[in-house]
Amino acid sequence: MTVKQYTREEISKWDTKKENVFIIDNVVYNVTEFLDEHPGGHEVLVNLAGKDASEDFDDVGHSLDAKELMKKYVVGELVEADRVQVQKRHVAWEDSKVEGDTGFTSSWKFPVLLGIVVTVLYSYLFG
Template identity: 60%
Template sequence: MSESEVKKFTRKGLTERNTKTDAVFIIENIVYDVTKFLDDHPGGHEVLLNVAGKDASEDFDDVGHSTDAKEMMKKYIIGELVEEDKVPTKRKQYKWSETDSQSKDGSFLTSWKFPVVLGLVMTVLYSYLFG
């Protein structure tokens, strides 16, 4: 399939496609038709129908699907989102959350421990040198 033949969808146009006879969702800007897969999904048809018509990227990731599952997905691709509806890919989001968690937990240097330890060291040093 060449680039120009790829079918393009809008997020809006997919919202109604959430039934047992027409189940479509988006993962990482790619559009999947899983109507025929519903009964074969090891995680059950319920979860798939829950996200049908929507963006399932997060739910799909949360499960931590195997490489086998990711290989399997390719069979159900029917196209991709139009450029205007695309979101930055997972890699970018992942980096964001990395920086988020870092500023939350803090490393030794940025947490309260560093100034406290530094203060103790200076006190000891001061009394040793000038005491």
């Protein structure tokens, strides 16, 4: 399935009185039908019509449910030339998770395993 491609210019010239479209992370959404259902209100979405709403969307810290729900309103994506690199802010905690984990020998597992091996060996040899 090919997704319809839009330029940023097309989005900014959209007739936002009729339809509410905006961009979040290079994906184009049409939320006209969703305006009155949005738990965060009609107004915030209307103000962002025709714009790139990535930061505003992210600042709110939308739930996973909200991110699932958005998929319903996808109408296309930006043409390659107009895309920006999507920042990995949604998964920032995953990056920090890796930090500080410098391998097996520095984790708690190594000394524990070493202790078990020494105990078993000791009792085998001298027990």
